[in-house]
Amino acid sequence: MPIDAQDRAAVTELVHLHGHLFDGGELDRLDALFTEDVVYDVSDLGGGELVGVAAVRDAALALGDRNPVAHHVTNVLLSELPDGSVRALSKGLGVYADGTCGSVTYDDRIIRGAHGWRISRRAVLARRVPLGGAASSGAVSGDGVSSDGASAD
Structure with a gap:
């Protein structure tokens, strides 16, 4: 059955819940966000795949400050x-205590279970290159100059 407006709102709120739980240190409530066997993939950040709510909680605590x-x-x-689950793509901004920021893309698979919608898989993909790398591949900028400095004329 297609997801309706109510499901879309619930799934979007679920995605937003992540920041509130982590920022508030409410790591004992991660079962409201993730399935018990969630796969939380932070390989792109050097952390590998974390499996299960306890592993996600432990990793957050180990990261500490x-x-x-x-x-x-x-x-x-x-x-x-096709299986009735939902793919959610979202952008994340992390603000650190020293004022620096980082940007990621969250790629989530969200399933409906007995307790409502939960994230069953999340990949956290670091955003380190502008325009997805297009600018560094010789693409022409708005001023008619390629990224290697050659004129497009």
């Missing part, structure tokens, strides 16, 4: 998958 003080999620896009 190196965690962002604020997680901001935006630009949530939802698409229904």
Whole structure:
């Protein structure tokens, strides 16, 4: 059955819940966000795959003061998958205690279970290169100059 407006709102709120729980240190409530056997893939950040809510909680605690003080999620896009689960793509901004920021893309698979929607898989993909790397591949900028300095004329 297609996801309706109510499901879309619930899934979007679920994606937003991540920042509130982590920023508030409410790591004992991660079962409201994730399935018990969640796969939380932070390989792109050097952390590998964490399996299960306890592993996610333990990793956050081990990171300690190196965690962002604020997680901001935006630009949530939802698409229904053939099995009835939902893929959510969203952008995340992490603000650190020293004022620096980092940007990621969250790629989530969200399933409906006995307790409502939960994230069963999350990949956290670091955003380190502008324009997805297009600018560094010789693409022409708005001023008619390629990234290697050659004129497009």
